[in-house]
Amino acid sequence: MEKRWVINEPGDEGTVITLMKSLGVDRLVADLLVQRGITTFDMAKKFFRPSLDDLHDPFLMKDMDKAVERIETAIQKQERVMIYGDYDVDGTTSVSLVYTYLKKHFDFIDYYIPDRYSEGYGVSTAGIDYAADNNFKLIIALDCGIKAVGKIAYANEKGIDFIVCDHHTPGDILPEAIAVLDPKRLDCDYPCDALSGCGVGFKLMQGLAQKMGWPFEELIPLLDLLAVSIASDIVPITGENRVLTYFGLIQLNNSPRLGLKTILNLAGVDKDLTVNDIVFKVGPRINAAGRIQSGNRAVQLLIADTEESAILIGDTIDVMNEDRKELDHSITDEALERVAKSSALLAKKSTVLFDRNWHKGVIGIVASRMIENYYKPTVILTESNGFATGSARSVDGFDLYNAISECSDLLENFGGHKYAAGLTMKIENVGEFQKRFEDYVVNNISEDMLVPQVKIDANIKLSDITPKFFRIIKQFEPFGPKNMTPVFVSEQVLDYGYSRPVGRNKEHLKLSVVDDIREGDVKAGIAFSMGNLYPKISSGVPFDVCYSLQENEYMGKVETQLMVRDIKF
Structure with a gap:
């Protein structure tokens, strides 16, 4: 498919030069920062050195005081509380996070995940009836509920209170809940309106901890769940989300909960987990439970407290993921054929x-x-x-x-x-x-x-890619929406003579390219599904290459390689 290359406008000249001098970096790095809205030394410091001290006060969120007060009352009166969430990654991580934290301080809680097929998305009548039949007095709805006006009115009739923790766009009428936490509310001035559903749940737990005098450190082990939510729900990884993802990845890499450790093992991720790994390897496995059977399975895995139970549930979910992939491919083929004909x-x-x-x-x-x-x-x-x-x-x-x-x-x-x-x-x-x-x-x-577009950060020479430059680019992580992996274009590059098609059917292209044959500063690259371009590239025709940078380890040797996005002649 033909792609449209769009090169970003460079940052303001004066701002780039000032930042370049204050940080002691080259012009290209300063420009990349300014393009991301990082325009001062202090902003750059927060960007490169995230701190949990930079998290916002949860009570800046509309209705946070009401939500915390209602949970405090439930704890004091020992009322039964239901943690209710959607069946996708954001919903199941939200339920797991809130359930895990409250369970440390409060015994009278349980969780509920609606069935995708019999109940559908969001707050269900069946879920409310279950709560009424089992004497739950409070439901904390996570990653859903902002539009459940009728359902929450039904719960009120049954004497059940609701706290809504959502991040979807509200309708014209808010539900009549005890508290509606949603940073996208028009009357909410919370500084970060791009939280995931799990992020809103985390802020509620942070607010509760502040009110009850519980140590903040108890919240840190929950950040692995939050990082999975943020990455999988494709929310902007800027501001508070960046801080939460940064420390969530540290938790995931150093001390993941048993359920997530099991998923990482099944996915073959053994070190340096990134947002990309979560999106393509962790998230789909958690999602598979709700897609094929029940999101309850995902929560059971994420709150598992023994290695044996985590492995048992993890293996079951991995089988569901394989079933999901087969269904996905067969239905996609049917849909593609229908359009093509x-x-x-x-x-x-x-x-x-x-x-x-x-x-x-x-x-x-x-x-x-x-x-x-x-x-x-x-x-x-x-x-x-x-x-x-x-x-x-x-x-x-x-x-x-x-x-x-x-x-x-x-x-x-x-x-x-x-x-x-x-x-x-x-x-x-x-x-x-x-x-x-x-x-x-x-x-x-x-x-x-x-026309699909490739957004390009800068036009550079291959010779600009030095070890120092790549080390700085790595510090831009974690990458995600609004802070995507930098993409570069280098024009009129040449095959150095070692490029070759690779893969079972020679469908991919292993590149060996230079700016100038005489200089010999060779860069390696991989271009997936571009093996058909080999004859032209190997003939010596110059071409423009669009790429991001990645670290490639092979037989103990680590090198920087181009992850090719597109090639134009």
């Missing part, structure tokens, strides 16, 4: 597909894979409990949430973000939704948005 679908600027037999647990993954092949806003729907329910994913720059909101009269419910959402509708509304969604996309998307 339809000139009408190919001509559209959106993709909306419905099939009653597709597995509900993987349609979000399928939507993402469709965008990799057909770069358009995509909605994948299947049948569940007599309704069409599905997941939507967007392309860079297009607000998917707004598009779905414009079709809200056709929907039973929906929720999500700019780039990802979930929705449910009557099956008879699917056809009209396809039409209305397509009309909105046609009228609100630009042609540029329909």
